[in-house]
Amino acid sequence: MARTTISSLFGSSPIRPLQQHMESVQACIVELVPFFEAALAEDWSRAAEQQAAIARLEREADKLKRELRLHLPKSLFMPVSRRDLLEVLRMQDNIANKAKDIAGLITGRRMTFPESMRAHMPQFVNRCIDASKQAQKAINELDELVETGFGGSEIKLVQDMIKHLDEIESDTDKIQVKIRAELFKVEKDLPPVDVMFMYKVLDWIGDLGDLSQRVGSRLELMLAR
Amino acid sequence: MEFEMTYVVMACIFGLFMAWGIGANDVANAMGTSVGSGAITIKQAVIIAAIFEFAGAFLAGGQVTKTIRKGIVDAQLLSGTPELLVFGMLAALLAAGIWLFVASRHGWPVSTTHTIVGAIVGFAAVGVGVDAVKWSQVGSIVMSWVVSPAIAGVLSYWIFRSVQKFILNTDDPLGNAKKYVPIYIFLAGFVIALVTMFKGLKHVGLNLSTLQSYGFAVLAGLIIMSIGIVAIRRLKIDPNADRDFHFANVEKVFGILMVVTACGMAFAHGSNDVANAIGPMAAVISVVESGGQIGQKSALPSWILLIGGGGIVAGLLMYGRRVIATVGKHITDLTPSRGFACELSAATTVVVASGTGLPISTTHTLVGAVLGVGLARGIGALNMNVVQTIFLSWIVTLPAGAIMSIIFFFTFKGIFL
Numbered sequence: 001m002a003r004t005t006i007s008s009l010f011g012s013s014p015i016r017p018l019q020q021h022m023e024s025v026q027a028c029i030v031e032l033v034p035f036f037e038a039a040l041a042e043d044w045s046r047a048a049e050q051q052a053a054i055a056r057l058e059r060e061a062d063k064l065k066r067e068l069r070l071h072l073p074k075s076l077f078m079p080v081s082r083r084d085l086l087e088v089l090r091m092q093d094n095i096a097n098k099a100k101d102i103a104g105l106i107t108g109r110r111m112t113f114p115e116s117m118r119a120h121m122p123q124f125v126n127r128c129i130d131a132s133k134q135a136q137k138a139i140n141e142l143d144e145l146v147e148t149g150f151g152g153s154e155i156k157l158v159q160d161m162i163k164h165l166d167e168i169e170s171d172t173d174k175i176q177v178k179i180r181a182e183l184f185k186v187e188k189d190l191p192p193v194d195v196m197f198m199y200k201v202l203d204w205i206g207d208l209g210d211l212s213q214r215v216g217s218r219l220e221l222m223l224a225r
Numbered sequence: 226m227e228f229e230m231t232y233v234v235m236a237c238i239f240g241l242f243m244a245w246g247i248g249a250n251d252v253a254n255a256m257g258t259s260v261g262s263g264a265i266t267i268k269q270a271v272i273i274a275a276i277f278e279f280a281g282a283f284l285a286g287g288q289v290t291k292t293i294r295k296g297i298v299d300a301q302l303l304s305g306t307p308e309l310l311v312f313g314m315l316a317a318l319l320a321a322g323i324w325l326f327v328a329s330r331h332g333w334p335v336s337t338t339h340t341i342v343g344a345i346v347g348f349a350a351v352g353v354g355v356d357a358v359k360w361s362q363v364g365s366i367v368m369s370w371v372v373s374p375a376i377a378g379v380l381s382y383w384i385f386r387s388v389q390k391f392i393l394n395t396d397d398p399l400g401n402a403k404k405y406v407p408i409y410i411f412l413a414g415f416v417i418a419l420v421t422m423f424k425g426l427k428h429v430g431l432n433l434s435t436l437q438s439y440g441f442a443v444l445a446g447l448i449i450m451s452i453g454i455v456a457i458r459r460l461k462i463d464p465n466a467d468r469d470f471h472f473a474n475v476e477k478v479f480g481i482l483m484v485v486t487a488c489g490m491a492f493a494h495g496s497n498d499v500a501n502a503i504g505p506m507a508a509v510i511s512v513v514e515s516g517g518q519i520g521q522k523s524a525l526p527s528w529i530l531l532i533g534g535g536g537i538v539a540g541l542l543m544y545g546r547r548v549i550a551t552v553g554k555h556i557t558d559l560t561p562s563r564g565f566a567c568e569l570s571a572a573t574t575v576v577v578a579s580g581t582g583l584p585i586s587t588t589h590t591l592v593g594a595v596l597g598v599g600l601a602r603g604i605g606a607l608n609m610n611v612v613q614t615i616f617l618s619w620i621v622t623l624p625a626g627a628i629m630s631i632i633f634f635f636t637f638k639g640i641f642l
Contacts, residue, residue: 004548005334005588005611006254007555009595010261013605075609079602147472147560149385149602152394 011076014068014085015142018092021064022139022215025092028057029099029129029208036125039106040118051103058100065093079146080222088139088222091215095132095208102204109197114190116182117198124175128205131172131212134165138219145223155223162216172209176202228641229513232311239318240506240529241536246322247337247498248540250329250548252278254588255494256487257552262564264483267553271546273484274491278541279534281495281579282503284421286533288582289497290525292366293341293504294511296582298349302357307512308642309353314505316352316633317344317626321501324626334611334618336586340626341501342366347627348634366584370619373574373585374593380570381597384409388562389601392475402478403457410453413485413569415446417492420576449485456481472562479561486568493575494587495534501584503533559595563603567594589615 035050068089072082105111113121138161141154148154179202187195256270265273294314303310321340328335342363349357388409392401419442422433433441460481462474507529559567571587571594578585592615599607 004250004254004257004329004332004552005615006257006591006595007261007552008332008334009592009608009611010556010558010604011606011608013558015605073610075613077596077599077607077609078605079599144471146602146605147562148393149389151389153396154394 012071013146014072014076014078015146017064017068017071018085018089019139019142021061021068021089022092022136024057024061024064025096026132026136028054028061028096029132031057032099032103032125032129033122035103035106036121039111040113040121042110042112044107044110047103047107051107054103055100058096061093061096065089079150084218084222088215088218091211091218092135092139095211095215098204098207098211102201102208105197105201105204109194111194111197111201113198114183114186116186117179120175120179120182124172124179124202124205127168127172127175128208128212131165131168131209132215134161134168135212135215135219138162138165138216142219150223158219158223162220165213165216169209169213172206176206231641232315232509233513235315236311236318236506236509237532239315239322240502241532243318243322243325243337243341244499244502244533244536245540245543246325246329247502248278248537248542249544250325250540251337251498251588252491252494252537252541252545253548253552254591255490256549257556258559258564258568258591259483259487259490260549260553261556262480262483262559262561263557264480264561264564265487267546267550269484270487270549270553271541273487274541274545274549275538277488277491278495278499278537281492281497282499282534282537283495283527283530285492285496285576285579286499286503286530287525289500289579289584290504290507290530292362292582292584293345293500294508294525296362297342297345297359297366298353299357299359303353309638311509311512312634312637312641313345313348313352313630314508315637316348316630317341318502318505319633320344320347320626320629324622324629328618328622333621334588334615335622336370336589336618337498337501338584338586339370339619339622341505342584343623343626344630345505346623347630351627351631352634352638369578369583369585370589373578373583373590374596376593377570377574377590378593378597378600380573381566381594382601384570385563385566385598385601385603388566389603393472393562398472398475399462399478402475406457406478406482407450407454409482409565409569410485411446411450413446413482413489413572414449415442416573417489417576418442418445420496420580423580453481453485456484472560476561479565483561483565483568486565486572489572489576490568490591493572493579495537496579497575497585498587499530499533499537502536503529504584506532558605563598566598566603567591570594570597 031050031054035047038046038050138158141158144154183198252274256274259265260267260270300310321344324340325335325337346358346363391405392398395401419438422438422441457478460477507525571591574590575587598604
């Protein structure tokens with residue numbers, strides 16, 4: 001049956017799909033925890049399994065991303081700017097991409113980290129996952145934000161969440177500095193190519209926190225229009 | 226005049242067809258918002274629509290009917306040839322009915338009002354003469370088509386902003402919803418009662434002074450408000466429902482309000498759109514009844530309003546409920562807190578227009594109201610394409626209605642003269 005004027009006026013809201021995407025991104029990156037457990041224990045068959053799981057979850061997130069993009073025609077009038085929305089989506093998606101890259105690189109090179117680094121790695125990864133979890137929490141407030149029409153105590157609530165996200169991110173920075181220092185101490189005794197890639201992996205893990213923070217700051221831009 | 230009975234029967238059939246079409250398709254736009262928001266079920270929507278469309282048509286529909294039957298064509302020019310007016314109005318009805326039938330089949334955003342006005346202007350300008358059209362009147366009608374969605378939009382914007390300020394963006398939205406929602410209920414009841422008092426009750430035999438009208442309107446508002454307060458008290462507030470989405474219970478309170486605005490919307494729609502069907506019908510019947518005289522002063526017989534109201538209800542029951550269901554399914558994003566803002570402002574705009582005798586499009590007014598809430602950042606996503614297609618439909622509908630009505634006009638002339 002043909003649609004009437006009023007029913008065709010309403011498009012499908014992108015808010016819920018955006019939250020679902022973040023959900024699947026989060027599901028992807030928590031898999032880094034068992035992955036690192038396996039990799040640090042040099043159990044490469046288990047690590048490879050975990051890496052495959054991460055890659056699969058990343059593809060799922062990718063699919064959600066593409067679907068959401070397809071349903072965002074320029075003619076859609078939304079309470080948030082389309083550009084901010086797409087940017088948040090891109091950031092979220094980059095988190096999953098980064099997780100996949102990290103797992104891929106470590107598995108591919110069968111990276112063995114020096115003893116002094118190993119102790120700090122789980123903490124580093126966990127803190128970065130905390131960051132994206134916090135970003136997800138903020139994204140989950142979007143439907144409430146739309147309900148209140150972006151105002152009042154709801155704004156304050158989300159701003160506090162984003163502030164907390166910033167704190168978590170600066171934690172991850174501190175941990176990263178510490179681990180880098182550990183690596184720097186021993187780098188002369190290790191094969192240079194390995195060291196190079198270890199620095200790269202550290203960077204990428206740090207990026208997880210960074211990207212999460214950027215999800216938060218884009219969200220903040222959405223609030224103020 | 227010959228064939229008098231034939232004309233009357235034809236007028237009744239065409240008018241009924243048109244009213245049926247309005248009930249089958251147009252009503253769904255007015256009622257779908259309430260169903261989509263989950264405030265009422267489809268069955269309830271059909272019952273509300275049946276009662277209040279009828280009440281609106283009967284109590285407040287007289288002014289617009291008058292405009293359609295005597296406001297557009299200068300009947301004075303036709304006093305020598307009353308048949309022309311009869312043919313014209315029959316042609317306009319048939320043209321509009323067919324055009325709406327085709328358009329709703331294809332889902333074009335076509336307005337009943339625009340179609341019938343286009344059709345009447347068409348037969349008058351071509352069939353009788355350009356001077357036969359009261360162009361200034363037509364001009365103000367066309368203006369009202371642009372102005373009414375804009376007014377509804379501004380109203381709904383501010384109504385929704387007030388909802389944000391007093392209820393949604395406070396520390397205790399639920400408490401404030403219980404406190405302030407009755408006031409909105411009062412407003413809805415008051416506005417509709419007032420317009421009815423001013424315009425509608427004369428032909429039922431009640432003549433009220435301005436002060437009396439206001440008094441009764443306040444009283445009506447208060448009565449509806451107290452019913453609302455009782456209903457809100459009896460609501461089951463479920464704290465668990467707020468865990469995922471903090472406003473679930475607040476929306477329940479707005480759901481009560483939306484039942485009221487749904488009634489208002491049906492009433493407003495009845496008061497304005499029924500005239501599209503019965504205005505031309507009434508014109509034909511009054512010419513025949515006065516024995517060929519173009520009776521400028523003749524009153525509108527109540528039974529004609531009954532036919533219009535009955536036709537709408539028949540269309541609604543036979544076909545409209547399905548359309549309401551489809552509309553409702555597509556607009557679940559519209560929660561009661563914003564649905565009511567849309568309906569209250571659209572209903573107010575339409576009812577006031579009905580009181581002034583301006584035939585406007587209820588659907589387009591509602592679109593304006595929805596956009597108003599959208600501008601207040603209240604709705605997840607709106608397709609702006611629709612606005613474009615509405616403008617396009619204006620450009621297409623007027624000539625389409627006019628051309629068809631011209632063809633039918635000359636056909637009738639050929640058959641009966």
